Amino acid sequence: MSTVLFELPYCPPAAFFAQLLTADRLLLERHEHYHKQTYRNRCLVLTAQGVQPLTVPVVDGNRSEKVSIDALEIDYRQNWVHRHWRTLQTAYGNSSFFEYYADYFHDIFVSKPDRLFELNLALLQLLLRCLRLPLAVEFTGEWRPSYPPGIVLDRRDWLSPKSLPDTASGAGLRQPYRQCFGAGFVPGLSVLDLLFAVGPAAGQLLLPAPLTGGEPYAPSAGLSI
Template sequence: MSIVLSELHYLPSIPFFQQLLAADSLLLDAHEHYHKQTYRNRCLVLTAQGAQPLTVPVLDGNRSEKIRTSEIEIDYRQNWPHRHFRTLQTAYNASPYFGYYADYLQDIYAQKYVRLWDLNLAMLHLLLRCLRWPLPVEFTTEYLAPAGSSSPTSLFIDRRDVLTPKIAPRSGEPDSTSQLPYPQVFGPGFVPGLSVLDLLFMQGPAAGRWLG
């Protein structure tokens, strides 16, 4: 059985889902410590200005002492849910399937989850349903050290922090994970490494076929 161990991302990227193609289940690290400037609280979407990040503001993310990602709370002092959805609406309203998925996203944003973990998990379950992918999702029961001969992590495919933010990819720029180009709202060049929302909004129920 193939089990992929990963941290939990916000609106995960296409490469995130590609690394799960051969997996029998996804094991999310519920005991890791939070790291700033990662995909734990951000994603990339394609706008008229190119690939742009959407970042969920969090509380305590800058504290010097370590805190579990599963305990990080979201900062609602700014109306980021409205800004994120408006950005998605502006960027993808002309895409074939934005209207098909928009209400589901709005419903999750309206929940105003206290913890980043719960928001990300709700988004992940939604995306798996939209991709028609019944992949089992489980959680670690203790901290797992990086893979090694004497580590229980060796029982899993450890993909933690393999995908990290970088400068927004440009058209034609090679990506760490090979992607089949598909039509995007803004062209003419293909931009890789975006949230899987970009693929869903363009391909709808057929999106899963573009991950392989």
């Protein structure tokens, strides 16, 4: 059984999900320390002003890199839920499928999970259902810095907002799709951009990636989607 290992991101790009097409399991890293300026607490969306990052603020951000990812609390003193939702409405309110999915995502945002890991997991479970990717989701039982060649494909920190793909195929997509703004296609955005544009067909546009590398892993706990 093939497994791909990722950190748990916030509304990740399509390339994240493209990696899952050839896997049977998604293994999520639960024993790392938080990393700043990554997809763990940010995503990229396309607005009329161009690509815009949406960042979830965390409590005590200056010391956050010393905190375990599953214990990191979200900072609700900042009104980020309102800002993120207004940005999504402005960017995608006129897209073909925003209203079809909006209530599901809005319910997660306004539920205000205490921890970043809880928020990201709830959003990921919803996205997997929307993309019709019914693979098992499991968690690491301990921190391991690396995985020798084998069954597990270690994709931790493989995706970064600082190194965006240049093409649709580089972003894990079979072909460009019609976006809400701009004449040219912008790769590397959150999968929300794809989902709101093409709806239930979103999963069919993902480009499968070969699953190689890593080693067999027996997770200690998990859940099924």
